[in-house]
Amino acid sequence: MQTSSLELKGSSFTLSVLHIKHQDLDKVAQELDSKLAIAPQFFLGAPLVVNLSAITDGEYSLAGLKDLLVSRQLVIVGITAAPSAIAAQAKTLGLAIIKSGKQADNQPQLPKTTKIVKQNVRSGQQIYAKNGDLIVVGAVGNGAEVIADGSIHIYGSLRGKAMAGAAGDRNAVIIAKSLDAELVSIAGQYWLTENLNEHSTTQSGCIRLEGESLSVEPLAL
Amino acid sequence: MAQIIVVTSGKGGVGKTTSSAAIATGLALKGHKTVVVDFDIGLRNLDLIMGCERRVVYDFVNVINGEANLNQALIKDKRCDKLFVLPASQTRDKDALTKEGVGKVLQDLAKDFEYIICDSPAGIETGAMMSLYFADIAIVTTNPEVSSVRDSDRILGMLQSKSKRAEEGLEPVKEYLLLTRYSPARVTTGEMLSVADVEEILAIPLIGVIPESQAVLKASNSGVPVIIDQESDAGQAYSDAVARLTGEELPLRFVTEEKKGFLKRIFGS
Numbered sequence: 001m002q003t004s005s006l007e008l009k010g011s012s013f014t015l016s017v018l019h020i021k022h023q024d025l026d027k028v029a030q031e032l033d034s035k036l037a038i039a040p041q042f043f044l045g046a047p048l049v050v051n052l053s054a055i056t057d058g059e060y061s062l063a064g065l066k067d068l069l070v071s072r073q074l075v076i077v078g079i080t081a082a083p084s085a086i087a088a089q090a091k092t093l094g095l096a097i098i099k100s101g102k103q104a105d106n107q108p109q110l111p112k113t114t115k116i117v118k119q120n121v122r123s124g125q126q127i128y129a130k131n132g133d134l135i136v137v138g139a140v141g142n143g144a145e146v147i148a149d150g151s152i153h154i155y156g157s158l159r160g161k162a163m164a165g166a167a168g169d170r171n172a173v174i175i176a177k178s179l180d181a182e183l184v185s186i187a188g189q190y191w192l193t194e195n196l197n198e199h200s201t202t203q204s205g206c207i208r209l210e211g212e213s214l215s216v217e218p219l220a221l
Numbered sequence: 222m223a224q225i226i227v228v229t230s231g232k233g234g235v236g237k238t239t240s241s242a243a244i245a246t247g248l249a250l251k252g253h254k255t256v257v258v259d260f261d262i263g264l265r266n267l268d269l270i271m272g273c274e275r276r277v278v279y280d281f282v283n284v285i286n287g288e289a290n291l292n293q294a295l296i297k298d299k300r301c302d303k304l305f306v307l308p309a310s311q312t313r314d315k316d317a318l319t320k321e322g323v324g325k326v327l328q329d330l331a332k333d334f335e336y337i338i339c340d341s342p343a344g345i346e347t348g349a350m351m352s353l354y355f356a357d358i359a360i361v362t363t364n365p366e367v368s369s370v371r372d373s374d375r376i377l378g379m380l381q382s383k384s385k386r387a388e389e390g391l392e393p394v395k396e397y398l399l400l401t402r403y404s405p406a407r408v409t410t411g412e413m414l415s416v417a418d419v420e421e422i423l424a425i426p427l428i429g430v431i432p433e434s435q436a437v438l439k440a441s442n443s444g445v446p447v448i449i450d451q452e453s454d455a456g457q458a459y460s461d462a463v464a465r466l467t468g469e470e471l472p473l474r475f476v477t478e479e480k481k482g483f484l485k486r487i488f489g490s
Contacts (some may be wrong), residue, residue: 027381077370119375119381120373120424121378122374122377122378122380122381123371123372123374123375124374124375124379125378125382138424139422139424140372141371141422142371142422143371143374143375144374157421177426193337
């Protein structure tokens with residue numbers, strides 16, 4: 001099989017963005033010089049994206065700005081938030097027009113949300129706290145199921161099934177005021193009633209995953 | 222404003238129909254105009270317990286389908302003129318009940334009656350769901366044994382999620398526990414769950430404890446609601462439950478083992 005001579009892959013980089021807030025190039029040059037003087041090594045050869053959102057004049061000379069920055073040994077990779085007339089200039093100068101990816105890039109994870117249930121979970125009911133912890137203020141009856149991607153706290157008797165760390169979080173725990181469960185599970189490791197009875201003589205407790213097996217410790221609740 | 226009360230349990234044979242008949246009769250005897258509706262389409266029993274089986278001409282399904290009007294189908298009780306029975310159909314099945322049809326009938330009944338008692342069939346299928354859907358109050362009939370308690374728990378979950386009040390986000394259905402076939406002696410020997418055990422698991426207010434009693438079977442077979450038999454412990458316990466339902470506060474009776482007297486020990490009970 002022939003190996004490909006190139007490969008195209010998406011990747012993201014952090015770039016400094018230089019906001020130009022004034023039309024007058026001389027004024028910009030003056031301020032830039034004083035900034036560069038503070039940390040000359042830091043900016044040397046630094047790739048920059050120029051944000052032109054404050055520039056409204058279509059006649060603005062992008063070439064002039066580019067010369068100014070290049071003469072200070074700054075590397076412009078592209079411009080962003082520019083009016084269309086300036087964007088056209090960028091094309092002829094060989095500069096990329098970059099769309100700010102702020103919205104797309106800045107949400108790698110949804111914030112964790114906690115689900116609170118303030119009543120008994122009855123037989124046949126199933127409650128799932130996606131991407132967060134589950135708190136039940138009440139009992140979980142026989143034949144009821146409570147599931148969470150995070151930890152599960154039950155301020156009442158756990159007589160049904162509780163599954164914490166449903167998405168694989170091995171640090172999740174199950175805490176109940178009275179452990180009388182049909183099944184407890186953390187990140188896929190589970191105990192049935194008899195396993196639980198072998199390990200626990202206490203009423204209230206905390207179940208966690210240690211290595212590949214579950215463990216229970218008494219808690220005074 | 223009429224109160225719609227469902228007598229439900231999930232499990233069969235725990236005493237829903239007996240309780241429906243007794244509670245409806247009790248309310249009527251207290252002077253409230255009451256109708257008791259049999260939702261057990263295809264397995265109708267309420268008319269037998271009420272002793273009106275020979276007077277059934279039209280039934281609930283006929284009314285839903287517009288084949289008869291309510292006045293034709295309602296049977297007036299012989300013992301109490303405030304009490305009416307709407308019997309179920311014996312020849313149809315539960316699918317004859319539609320949400321619209323049942324809603325319409327209950328709405329019409331609500332114009333004339335103070336209390337509408339819905340006698341739910343066992344199970345969690347159409348018939349049972351229809352009987353609890355429109356309820357304002359649920360009387361969850363439970364025997365002191367684990368399978369009955371678990372099924373009651375399931376029904377309580379349904380009341381909290383599948384009833385009209387739950388779906389429309391109104392004030393939730395008021396739930397009461399009615400413990401039937403209770404035998405204090407068997408609780409003492411550990412064969413039966415105690416009142417406290419059941420209350421702890423179901424966590425709803427207790428409205429009455431009906432002792433296991435010969436009088437219940439006798440009353441059922443003779444078509445007289447057991448509440449009429451005020452000599453019996455079960456009849457008195459139902460009266461207490463009805464009184465609590467209408468807001469009275471009474472201490473629980475028949476929950477502790479009766480000390481057998483000298484003569485009873487010799488001659489039996």
